[in-house]
Amino acid sequence: MSVEHASMRIIEGYAHGGTDLAADEVWAVEAHLEACRVCRDRLSAVVSAKVPAMASLVDTVWSGLEPQLAVTATMPRGRRWSAPLSRWMTPTMVPWLAMVVGVTLLALLLDLSDTGSGEVSLVLLLAPVLPVLGVAASWSRGLDPAYELTASVPRAGLYLVLRRTASVLGVVVPVLLVGGWVTGVMVAQWLLPCLAFTSTTLALGGVVGVTRAAVVLSTVWAGMVVAPTLATSRTTFALQTDGLPAWGLILAIGIGVVIARRGAYTVLGAHR
Amino acid sequence: MTIGKNMGKEHHMTSAVSAADIAPTAYAWEIQATGLKVRVGRKRMAVDGLDLSLGIGVHGLLGPNGAGKTTLIRTLATVLRPTEGSLELFGESVGGMGEHRAVRRRIGYLPQEFGYYKRFTVREFVEYMAWLKEVPKADIPAAVQRAVERVGLADRADERMKALSGGMVRRVGIAQAIVNDPTILLLDEPTVGLDPAQRLRFRELLQELGTDTCVLVSTHLVEDVAAACTDVVVFAEGRLVFQGPPDELVSVGGPEHVGDSPLERGYSALLLNPEQARGTW
Numbered sequence: 093m094s095v096e097h098a099s100m101r102i103i104e105g106y107a108h109g110g111t112d113l114a115a116d117e118v119w120a121v122e123a124h125l126e127a128c129r130v131c132r133d134r135l136s137a138v139v140s141a142k143v144p145a146m147a148s149l150v151d152t153v154w155s156g157l158e159p160q161l162a163v164t165a166t167m168p169r170g171r172r173w174s175a176p177l178s179r180w181m182t183p184t185m186v187p188w189l190a191m192v193v194g195v196t197l198l199a200l201l202l203d204l205s206d207t208g209s210g211e212v213s214l215v216l217l218l219a220p221v222l223p224v225l226g227v228a229a230s231w232s233r234g235l236d237p238a239y240e241l242t243a244s245v246p247r248a249g250l251y252l253v254l255r256r257t258a259s260v261l262g263v264v265v266p267v268l269l270v271g272g273w274v275t276g277v278m279v280a281q282w283l284l285p286c287l288a289f290t291s292t293t294l295a296l297g298g299v300v301g302v303t304r305a306a307v308v309l310s311t312v313w314a315g316m317v318v319a320p321t322l323a324t325s326r327t328t329f330a331l332q333t334d335g336l337p338a339w340g341l342i343l344a345i346g347i348g349v350v351i352a353r354r355g356a357y358t359v360l361g362a363h364r
Numbered sequence: 365m366t367i368g369k370n371m372g373k374e375h376h377m378t379s380a381v382s383a384a385d386i387a388p389t390a391y392a393w394e395i396q397a398t399g400l401k402v403r404v405g406r407k408r409m410a411v412d413g414l415d416l417s418l419g420i421g422v423h424g425l426l427g428p429n430g431a432g433k434t435t436l437i438r439t440l441a442t443v444l445r446p447t448e449g450s451l452e453l454f455g456e457s458v459g460g461m462g463e464h465r466a467v468r469r470r471i472g473y474l475p476q477e478f479g480y481y482k483r484f485t486v487r488e489f490v491e492y493m494a495w496l497k498e499v500p501k502a503d504i505p506a507a508v509q510r511a512v513e514r515v516g517l518a519d520r521a522d523e524r525m526k527a528l529s530g531g532m533v534r535r536v537g538i539a540q541a542i543v544n545d546p547t548i549l550l551l552d553e554p555t556v557g558l559d560p561a562q563r564l565r566f567r568e569l570l571q572e573l574g575t576d577t578c579v580l581v582s583t584h585l586v587e588d589v590a591a592a593c594t595d596v597v598v599f600a601e602g603r604l605v606f607q608g609p610p611d612e613l614v615s616v617g618g619p620e621h622v623g624d625s626p627l628e629r630g631y632s633a634l635l636l637n638p639e640q641a642r643g644t645w
Contacts (some may be wrong), residue, residue, distance in 0.1 A: 175491060178481075179492075179495060182481070183481045184481075237480060237481065238479045240438075241478075241479065241496075241540070244442060244468065245468060245493070245496040245498075246464075246468035246497060247496045249465075252496075
């Protein structure tokens with residue numbers, strides 16, 4: 093800061109009680125001292141060197157304060173991971189994400205051991221709905237004890253929804269990436285449906301609440317894709333590479349709806 | 365004279381009064397409801413045509429169970445949306461769609477069922493709430509410490525929430541409500557679970573807050589109101605039955621009404637005959 097500092101005359105005058113200074117000078121130097129460390133240091137040097145009465149008064153105040161400060165000033169370092177993490181996911185989401193990861197690994201294991209569903213990859217079949225479960229857990233009134241509080245804060249809204257969704261995807265996508273790589277499924281083949289489902293959950297969630305949207309979409313997926321696939325042991329059209337443009341379109345529509353209705357997320361599910 | 369400030373370590377001094385503090389307000393009442401109706405579930409109007417204006421001070425919200433106190437407070441906290449009528453907080457209508465971020469930043473809210481994360485320490489939880497309330501990042505540690513000290517939990521600040529007693533959890537709830545220095549403070553049954561000594565301390569805190577904040581305290585304990593409130597709002601079946609200072613409520617009751625204190629007698633007199641009471645004020 094390149095500010096003008098108080099002159100030595102003013103500082104000394106102030107240290108002697110300000111009686112030699114004009115009222116506006118006292119006022120100005122006080123305001124300056126509040127903001128300027130350099131001048132506080134200079135004042136302190138003047139006080140201890142030239143004004144013994146004031147110095148002893150200050151010492152008395154400090155000796156009175158010190159025992160109190162010794163007790164209160166012991167703020168321990170917080171657990172370093174917990175504060176930043178809570179800005180991305182609530183503690184209630186952790187077991188759900190663990191479950192999602194567990195399900196993915198189980199599906200992967202079944203795929204590798206090649207029992208069960210024949211030529212259909214279970215990882216591919218489950219990939220689209222897995223993040224949806226995590227997103228549902230992140231905005232569930234029943235699961236999150238602090239839901240009512242969260243619903244009343246300024247940060248509630250699309251911003252927080254997207255933050256939590258991103259953290260879900262941040263956990264789920266790498267696991268699926270490994271799964272897809274091991275089973276040899278093309279990345280786009282599961283990533284697009286996965287993102288499309290997530291965006292549709294959020295879009296529908298703006299209308300009926302995220303948890304309900306997740307339940308509806310998971311049911312639709314189970315009925316329309318998982319059940320027929322397992323019954324016929326053939327990958328349905330929806331998951332073949334020809335279906336990719338359709339998934340891309342759904343993703344785009346989902347994102348579009350979310351952006352268009354961004355104001356609706358402030359009162360997310362609370363009044364329903 | 366501020367001699368001695370210079371002796372400490374690095375201080376981030378700011379002027380005691382900022383421009384925002386002395387700016388004139390552009391509204392008459394912090395909370396103003398006109399013909400407010402809030403539907404709960406499909407049919408029931410929990411708040412049914414309420415006209416209410418509240419300014420700075422401590423307002424006690426009294427009413428029998430099921431009167432709609434919690435619904436009213438949730439609506440004022442912008443968690444519920446009004447079905448009909450208008451609600452203005454700081455002169456800004458909060459009826460319609462849209463984010464009320466600026467309004468929400470100035471509200472503190474303690475819900476009746478205060479949910480929290482058991483694994484968090486007191487400090488972590490209040491910090492988390494301060495972050496959710498968009499307190500500037502640099503101010504969070506100081507604001508949290510101040511809030512925790514005000515509710516007398518400074519010595520327990522680094523304990524996990526699950527290790528706290530019910531009364532302490534309630535005080536954490538109050539701490540998170542005041543961490544953003546709100547201008548409207550909504551407390552739904554804050555004294556539940558507090559022991560008598562803590563209640564006394566809480567009343568002092570209320571009076572302190574009431575000097576520059578619009579505090580609305582819902583309670584069913586009439587003595588809390590008598591001790592700490594500048595103003596009483598009696599609410600029954602979704603409607604306003606009485607609004608005025610505690611003394612006026614006392615004058616409504618007579619010896620024939622039920623109750624241990626004059627205030628309780630006044631309260632039960634109002635609930636016996638709401639129509640007549642509404643005429644008297």
